[in-house]
Amino acid sequence: MLNRRExxxxxxxxxxxxxxxxxxxxxxxxxxxxxxxxxxxxxxxxMGGAVPAGLGIALAQPERRVLVVTGDGxxxxxxGAFATVGAEAPENLAICILDxxxxxxxxxxxxxxxxxxxxxxxxxxGGVGKARTVRTEAELADAIGALRSGAGPxxxxxxxxxxxxxxxxxxxxxxxxxxxxxxxxxxxxDK
Amino acid sequence: MDNWxxxxxxxxxxxxxxQVAYVPDAxxxxxxxxxxxxxxLRAVSLTTEEEGVALLAGAWLGGAxxxxxxxxxxxxxxxxxxxxxxxxxxxxxxxxxxRGEWGEFNSWQKPMGATTRAHLELCGATCYxxxxxxxxxxxVESAFRFAYFTNSIAAVLLGQRLIGAKVFEEPAPC
Ligand SMILES: Cc1ncc(C[n+]2csc(CCOP(=O)(O)OP(=O)(O)O)c2C)c(N)n1
Ligand SMILES: [Mg+2]
Numbered sequence: 615m616l617n618r619r620e621x622x623x624x625x626x627x628x629x630x631x632x633x634x635x636x637x638x639x640x641x642x643x644x645x646x647x648x649x650x651x652x653x654x655x656x657x658x659x660x661m662g663g664a665v666p667a668g669l670g671i672a673l674a675q676p677e678r679r680v681l682v683v684t685g686d687g688x689x690x691x692x693x694g695a696f697a698t699v700g701a702e703a704p705e706n707l708a709i710c711i712l713d714x715x716x717x718x719x720x721x722x723x724x725x726x727x728x729x730x731x732x733x734x735x736x737x738x739x740g741g742v743g744k745a746r747t748v749r750t751e752a753e754l755a756d757a758i759g760a761l762r763s764g765a766g767p768x769x770x771x772x773x774x775x776x777x778x779x780x781x782x783x784x785x786x787x788x789x790x791x792x793x794x795x796x797x798x799x800x801x802x803x804d805k
Numbered sequence: 806m807d808n809w810x811x812x813x814x815x816x817x818x819x820x821x822x823x824q825v826a827y828v829p830d831a832x833x834x835x836x837x838x839x840x841x842x843x844x845x846l847r848a849v850s851l852t853t854e855e856e857g858v859a860l861l862a863g864a865w866l867g868g869a870x871x872x873x874x875x876x877x878x879x880x881x882x883x884x885x886x887x888x889x890x891x892x893x894x895x896x897x898x899x900x901x902x903x904r905g906e907w908g909e910f911n912s913w914q915k916p917m918g919a920t921t922r923a924h925l926e927l928c929g930a931t932c933y934x935x936x937x938x939x940x941x942x943x944x945v946e947s948a949f950r951f952a953y954f955t956n957s958i959a960a961v962l963l964g965q966r967l968i969g970a971k972v973f974e975e976p977a978p979c
Contacts, residue, residue, distance in 0.1 A: 633866075633867075635863070655866055657889070658892075659885075659888055659889065659892070660859060660885070660886055660888060660889035661885070662855065662856075662859070662886070663855075663858075663859035663862070663886055663889055664859075665859075666851075666856040666857075666859035666860040666863065667859040667860065667862050667863035667866070667889075668863060669849075669860055669863060670824065670859065670860040670861055670862060670863020670864040670865075670866070670867065670869075670871070671863040671864070671866050671867040672863075672867075673824060673847055673849070673863075673864065673867070673869070674823070674824070674863070674864045674865075674866075674867025674868055674869035675867040675868065678867075692856065692859075694851075694852025694853055694856065695852065695856050697852055698849065698850070698851055698852055698856060698860075701850065702847075702849060788892040788893030788894065789893055789894045789956075791893065792865075792866065792893045792894065792895065795866050796865075796866060796868070799866065799867070799868075800867075800868045802868070
């Protein structure tokens with residue numbers, strides 16, 4: 615089974631000027647563990663918010679690559695957002711869902727992806743035609759290329775092992791995260 | 806006196822908005838149509854209003870201003886996501902068409918209509934209410950100033966009396 619932390623550290627290595635939204639729970643920790651960067655926006659809550667937040671950035675910055683990294687639980691909560699992404703069809707938006715088939719952060723209760731729900735199929739049905747499920751090393755290598763630079767919108771649902779990784783806690787202060795992101799991404803200094 | 810609707814549109818343009826996120830309400834239909842027609846605006850149809858709260862946080866991270874159009878029932882769909890705007894001090898303007906009040910015929914609109922303002926205030930939003938057409942434009946303008954200068958949530962409640970209660974052909978049941 616693929617290891618989430620390894621997958622994200624490979625995805626975020628040589629990230630170029632990619633802007634990243636990390637969904638609540640372990641996705642945040644994985645992105646932080648890969649190396650903190652002011653162009654990472656970590657959601658410590660707002661469950662269901664990662665995909666629409668990524669969409670908002672992608673529409674505002676059509677020339678920049680925007681990557682959402684989030685969990686299956688978060689993605690299931692915002693399942694309708696696949697249809698919004700499909701309708702808006704931003705070419706610069708890539709979504710990586712770390713599907714451990716669990717609500718990892720709350721004790722590992724199984725999500726619907728352990729019981730038949732297929733997030734890639736849901737994304738495709740919502741209009742995000744480039745949606746795939748990744749299970750093997752070879753598929754991961756290919757998906758990393760697509761997530762970094764393939765024409766979007768695209769979704770890669772990476773099936774990862776259910777075991778939790780060691781804690782790696784990013785900064786939590788919201789205004790700080792917002793300001794440093796805008797400074798790094800846009801060059802603005804908010805007062 | 807229906808040109809308050811155009812007044813909202815002009816206020817949105819003057820504020821520099823580029824993303825108009827909405828779940829439709831009849832009271833917003835003209836604004837939605839004008840937003841779709843305007844090449845400088847991205848009108849984003851949402852599947853649920855909370856998506857719009859997160860979308861517009863992203864818009865601001867990407868340097869763009871936005872507005873969220875919703876009806877009072879949609880405020881209930883936003884509650885937890887508003888913690889994103891509040892915790893991170895994202896500027897957010899919500900234009901809320903009220904239901905469940907003046908001349909309402911649909912009792913299912915009453916619970917949210919009666920508590921919209923309280924919900925918003927509990928979520929940290931500052932609310933402005935409009936019942937007269939002549940107040941609308943400057944209220945929307947001041948909501949934008951408030952939200953974007955003070956990094957906070959401003960909601961404009963557009964009263965049902967202003968919008969005009971929805972009228973149905975069927976006689977109401979006794
Ligand atoms: C609205 C809301 N409901 C429930 C929770 C509790 N909660 C926090 S993290 C989480 C699980 C997230 O699962 P997933 O997105 O799959 O992340 P992972 O398995 O990677 O931890 C839940 C249910 C919450 N924070 N917000
Ligand atoms: Mg999970």
